[in-house]
Every structure is written in structure tokens, then in C-alpha cells.
Amino acid sequence: MKLFKYLIYGFIAIIVVCLIVLIIQPEQSHALRPESEQTKPIVTSSNASLISEPSETIVVPELIQPNEVKAALSPDQVKELPAFIHALPKEPAEVDSNGNGLRDDIEVFIGYKFPYHPKKRAVYVQMVTIVDKIAKERGRGRISKQYSIFQEEKNAIQCWYDSGFKEEELIQFKALILNNSYRQESYQATVDVRKDLDQEIIDSLEVAEKPCDLMAKEYQIALQDWKPE
Secondary structure: OHHHHHHHHHHHHHHHHHHHHHHHHHHHHHHHOOHHHOOOOOOOOOOOOOOOOOOOOOOOOOOOOHHHHHHOOOHHHHHHOOHHHHOOOOOOOOOOOOOOOOOHHHHHHHHHHOOOOHHHHHHHHHHHHHHHHHHHHOOOOOHHHHHHHHHHHHHHHHHHHHOOOOHHHHHHHHHHHOOOHHHHHHHHHHHHHHHHOOHHHHHHOOOOOOOOOHHHHHHHHHHHOOOOO
16 A cells, blocks of 8 residues: 555656646746847837836936046056047036037947947937937927838837847836936827827838948947047
């Protein structure tokens, strides 16, 4: 009888182990799958605008201050930073002092975040350009312009995902751009206008085959090798 009882216990243990393996294996196979094989998000009319209202639970990253970065580096490390980093505004404010289309605080943030990755900087620049454009529009532009802006935003978001950045990073970065109630309300005003747009036209707006801004990428690549005269 004891032998029979042990056989039953052993059989039950084998069944439990098999069930555990079946439950865990799908998750492991997905986690171990190369990133290139995983499905990338596709931007559609329903998810093109990810934050109409910035979430209260999102922690907005602190702006990168040049002096704080330099204080954490050795003199040799500071010296090795690309020349364009040294040319960034020393006391960045929420204005575009050098007229390049980017707020100084955002320009410094992107530069110090990716000092050696021009293609990544280009993705961030493309995103801040369209988010800023949406906010400045305030929903007051012509209907034809609203479609154009919507298309541009879809391309920027698809470029973001294609470049390997995550949704949480996008939400945080947009919250950094829309960092006060006026900018948030202005952005929302343009988003609200889309409710009255022709849904058939919106659905026909396809993401470009190459959604990333080529000019932004080429500029950042050139900036990487820039040397002051």
C-alpha cells in the first residue's frame, strides 16, 4: 500500500510540474524573442495622439542643466564632449534664443541625453517639433492644415517606435514639452478639433514608408562633427 501511495504522490507531482512549465514557457519565449521579431506598434487614427491630457501619475524628467552635468564629469571628460555640446546655451530657458526652432531647455535636454547619438537626437527633435506645432495651432487653423498636422504627428510617433523608444518615454517627453497648463490646454484644443474631422479622410492618412524626418537626421549627423571656426 505504501508503494502505491508513493506512486500516486509522484504522479500528482509530475502533473503539477507540467502545468507550471506550460504556464511559464509562453512568457519566457516572448521575453527571449529578439526585438526585431517582436511586433512593433502601428500608429492608427485611434492612437496617434497618445496624451490628450498628461497623466498625473507620470514623473516628468528633470531638465538637464549643463553646470550639473559638468560637475559630475572630470575635466578630461568635459573636454571630450562634442563641440556642439559646448556651444549649447549655458543657462537654458523656455525660449528659442538661437532661432533654431527648439526651446533652449529642450535643446539642452536632448543634447546632453544623446551627446554621441545623432540619429536618436533627430527622433526627439522630430517629436518636439510636431508637439510644439500642435500646441501653437490651438485648433484654430484651416481644416486642411489639421489633416496635415495629424499626418505629421502619426509619422513622428511611428518613427519613435521604429527607433526603439518606448511609450512611457514618449509620454514623459511630451509632458516635458507641455510643461505648463497653457501649453497643455493649447495642445488639447487642437486634439479636440479632430473630433469634427472626416473620419474617412483620417483613416486614409497612411504612415509614410520612411516616417523619420530625413532632414533632421542629416542635420544632427552634421552637427556631431561640427567644429567652431
